[in-house]
Amino acid sequence: MSVDFLIKKAKEIKIVIDNNAPEIEKLDQEIGDGDHIFNVQRGIKLVIELEPIIKDLPMSEALNQIAMKVLSGIGGSSGALFGTLFMTMGKSSDIDVGVDYKKAINMFAYGVEAVKQRGKADVGEKTMMDVLIPVANCLKQGIENNKDLKDLMREAIETAEKGMLSTKNLLATKGRASYLGDRSKGHIDPGARSSQLMIKTVCESILNN
C-alpha cells in the first residue's frame, strides 16, 4: 500500500459517496442532526486536495497529514473518529519501509481499536463500530490464516454489509441517535452506512485488480 494508493482510493470513494449522498443525508436526518454526509464529503475533498503535498511523503507522515486534515476539516464525531483512525494507522511501526497487505490490515485493525477507545462504543451500539470492528476482525483473522486475498476482500465486503444492516434494528446507546431512545430503532446508522461504502469501495478495487 502506497500513498498513491490512498489518494486513488479517496478519489474512488468520493464517487461512491456522492452517488449515495441523498440516502446518507436522510439517515442522519432521521436519527442524527443531518450533517454526516456534508462532513464526509468535506473530509474526502480535503484529503484529495492534499495530493500535491503528500504524494512524495513517507507513509507515516502522509497518514498524519491526512489525519490532521480530516480532524480539523470535518469536526463533529466523524472528524474525531476518522481522524483517530488515520492518526493511529500512521503510528503503526515500520510502515515507511513498505506496506504489504498483511501490514495494511494490521494498520487498519490497530486504527479501529483506537477509534473504539476514542468513542467508547462497541459492537451493538448502533454506530460505525458495527461495521469497523467486525471488518477489522475478519481481515485480521483471514490474513493470519493466510486466506486468499480476493476471498478475504469478498468476505470483508459481506461483513461490512451485514454490520451496516444490523444497525437498523439496534437501539442506539452512543452518539446523537442515543437521545432518541426507542425511536432510534428502524433506521440504519449513517456512520455505519458511510463506513461500509468506503470499505466496499476499497475492497472491490482490490478485487478487480
Next chain:
Amino acid sequence: MSVDFLIKKAKEIKIVIDNNAPEIEKLDQEIGDGDHIFNVQRGIKLVIELEPIIKDLPMSEALNQIAMKVLSGIGGSSGALFGTLFMTMGKSSDIDVGVDYKKAINMFAYGVEAVKQRGKADVGEKTMMDVLIPVANCLKQGIENNKDLKDLMREAIETAEKGMLSTKNLLATKGRASYLGDRSKGHIDPGARSSQLMIKTVCESILNN
C-alpha cells in the same frame, strides 16, 4: 337626546359593527395595521358596559366618561379621534338642561371640528374625516334651514355613504395608509367605513322612530 339614547345607539351600533367586522378588518389589513375593527369593537363594548355608571349622570359628565373610556380603552388613532369627539361634545354649552335635535347636531359638528384639529386631516386625505366633515356640514346646514328631520337623516346617510366611497380612489396623506403612497389607492379607508356605519345606524333609528 338623553344619556339613555346614547347607550341605546351604542347597542345598535355594536350589532351593525359586529355584522360588518370581517370587511372592516380586511380594510385595515390592506392599508393599515389590521386592528381597526378590534379597536372599534373594544370601544363600543366599553361604552355599553358604562351604562350602570353613567345612566343617571348629566349629559356633560356622561359624555366625558364615555370619552375617557374610549380614549383609554381603544388606544391608537381611533381612540384619540373618537375620544376627542365625545370629549368635545361633552364640553358644548348648556347640554345638561336638555338636548334637542338642533343642539345635538351642533354638539356633533363642534366635536367633528375638534377631531379635525386633533388629526390635522381635512376632506380628501382618505380618513374618517371624509365621512365626518361632510356629514357634520350637511346636518348643520339642514338644521339651520329647518329641513324636515327625516329628510335630513336620509341626506346624512347618503352623504356618509358618498364620503366613505370617495375614500376608495383617494391617495392617503394622513394616518398609517399614507406610508403606502400610491398603493393606498383602490381601498376604502377603514375608519371611514366604521364611521359611516355608525352614522347610518343612528340616523336610521331616528328615521324609524
Next chain:
Amino acid sequence: MKKFINSADDFLKESLQGFGAAHKDIVTCYYNPNFIIRSKYAKKGKVALITGGGSGHEPMHGGFVGYGMLDAACPGFVFSSPSPDQMIAAIEKVDCGSGVLFIVKNYSGDIMNFQMAAEMMTGPSETVLTNDDVAVENSSFTTGRRGVAATIIVEKIVGSLAESGGSLVECKNLGNKVNKNSGSMGVAFSSCIVPAAGKPTFELRSDEMEFGVGIHGEPGRRRDKIKSAKEITNELLNAILEDLKPENKDDILLFVNGMGGTPISELYLIYDNARKMLDNKKIKIARSLVGNYCTSLEMQGASITITKLDQELVNHWDTPVHTAGMRWGM
C-alpha cells in the same frame, strides 16, 4: 398561531408582569393603566423622559427604562398607540418638576395620544418626534416618515443628557439632532402575527421579501425576490446614505437591528457586509450596536440604522446605562 400565549387578551398583561418580575431591580410595572417606571427614582431636578407606543417591539420601550435612559414607558396594546391616561399616570410618578420630554415615533395614533396627554398634564412638556425610516418618501403634505429603530439611539443619547442635568429644551434639541442625524431601513422575510388577529399580517411567498417594511409589517417600498445578504445590505445602506449624505470625515454609529425572528448570527453577518461597504466609502464606524432592539413580534427580518456622530453624541452614547435591554458601564 404558534405562540407562547394563554389568550390574546391576556398576552400583554402576562408579558408585562413577567418583564416586571424578571427585572424588578430595574423597573416597576403598573397596570390599568399600564406603564413602566424605574424601580429607583431618578434624582430630583432631572427632566423626565417618557416614551410609549404599541407593544410588540420589545425590548423597545420598556426594556430601555432605567438609569441613563428612560424614566417611563407606556406600552399600548400590540401595535396600538398607548392612551393619554397611561402617560398621565406615568407623569404623576416620574415628573420631578423639571419638565417632561416625550419621545414619540411619528405615527398619527402615537402623536395624537401624546398630544392629548400634553394638553391634559399641568407642567411643561416638550416632544421629540422620530422619523428615521427612509423607506417612506418624505413630504410636508403627508404624515411623513415613520419612526423606527433610531428612536432607541435618541433615547440613549438624550437619556444621558437628562441624567447629567440637561434642561428640557436642551434635551429636546439634542433629541431632534440625533433624529435628524439618523436614517433607517428594514426588510422582512416573514410576517408577524398579531395575537388578537391570530393570522399573519401579510403573506410572502417562499422566495419573497418585503423591502422597506415597517415595524408593524406595513408594506415597504416594494416586494422583491430574496437576494443575497450583500445585495440586501448594499441596498439598505445606499438608501440610508442617500438620505443622510454623510461626508467622508463623518463618524457614524452602525446599528444592525433584528425584527425578532432572525438569529443574531445573521445580524452579525449583515454587520460584516455593511462595515466592508462603509469602509469602501471611507465612512468610519465609531460605534456599533447589533441585536434585537426594535422588533416586530416574531417577524424574520432586519433593519440597518446609521446615526452620524460628533463628539457630543459619542460622549453621551458611552455614558453608563442600566436597563433591561441595554446595559454598560454599571
Next chain:
Amino acid sequence: MKKFINSADDFLKESLQGFGAAHKDIVTCYYNPNFIIRSKYAKKGKVALITGGGSGHEPMHGGFVGYGMLDAACPGFVFSSPSPDQMIAAIEKVDCGSGVLFIVKNYSGDIMNFQMAAEMMTGPSETVLTNDDVAVENSSFTTGRRGVAATIIVEKIVGSLAESGGSLVECKNLGNKVNKNSGSMGVAFSSCIVPAAGKPTFELRSDEMEFGVGIHGEPGRRRDKIKSAKEITNELLNAILEDLKPENKDDILLFVNGMGGTPISELYLIYDNARKMLDNKKIKIARSLVGNYCTSLEMQGASITITKLDQELVNHWDTPVHTAGMRWGM
C-alpha cells in the same frame, strides 16, 4: 431558505467577522482555525476557561468570552463540534500556566474532539461536562443527557471563580456542582434550517410542537398538539423539578431561554407563568435570566433552566461580567 446569507460556505466566517468587528473592545477573532479570545488578556495566573461547540447557538459561546466569563471559545461549523486544532490554537493564546478548564456539552462529537485536544496539549487540563437536559432519559450505559442552556450558567459562575483566582480543581468542582444543580427542558414550535442543508431539519404541522426538543432540532420526548403557555410551562417545570427535587427552602435561578425565533415578549410571558407556579410550590426565585442565550438558529421555541442556588453560587452569579452576550457591574 430565507436567511441573510451569501453562501452556506461563507456563513460562519462572515458572521464571526461581523461579531469580532462589532465587539472588538471585548473579543478578538482568529480564523483557520477559528477561535475567539478576549481582546484584553486575562491576568497572569488565572485558570483559562475554554469552551466550544457547533455554531448556530449564538450568543453561546463566543458571546460569553470576556471579563468574568470565558477566556476562549472555539466555534465549529453550524451544529458540528469544533476540531482539536482550534482548541490547541486557543490554548496557545490564553493559557497562562495555571491550567485549562474545558467546559464541554455532553455530545459525542464535542467530547471526542476536546479529549483529543487535551491529549495533544502539553499543560494540565480538566473538563466539566454539562448534561442538564432532562428531556433525555439518563442511563449510565448510554451517552446520557445532552448539555444545553445550563452550560451558560456554568460558564458565568465558574468564570467568576476563575477571575477571583480559583485553582483548576476548584473551578472544575464548582462547574460540576452547578451542572448537578441544574436542569433544563425545551419545546420547539418550528424547525431551524441549517445553511448547508438549505431545508428544515424536521417538519412540524401547523398545530404541532416538539416537546423536549434538542438544541440542534433533535426530536424530544414526544410530538404533541400545541398547548397554552401555562400548560407548556407547567410540564417543562415539572419535568425539571422532578429531576432536581429542590427542597422547600431552596433558592433557584430561573432562566427562560429563547431558541432564536421567539420574541422576548413571549419569553417574559413564560417567565410570568413559571414564577407563579414556583410560587405555589414555595420555591423562591433568587435570580432570573430571560432572553435568547442558547439558541438553535431561527428555531421558534423556548427552554426553561433551573439552577439550585446557594450563597456561593449567588455570589459568583452577581460578580461583574463584561461579554457581548451578558454584561453587568462594569
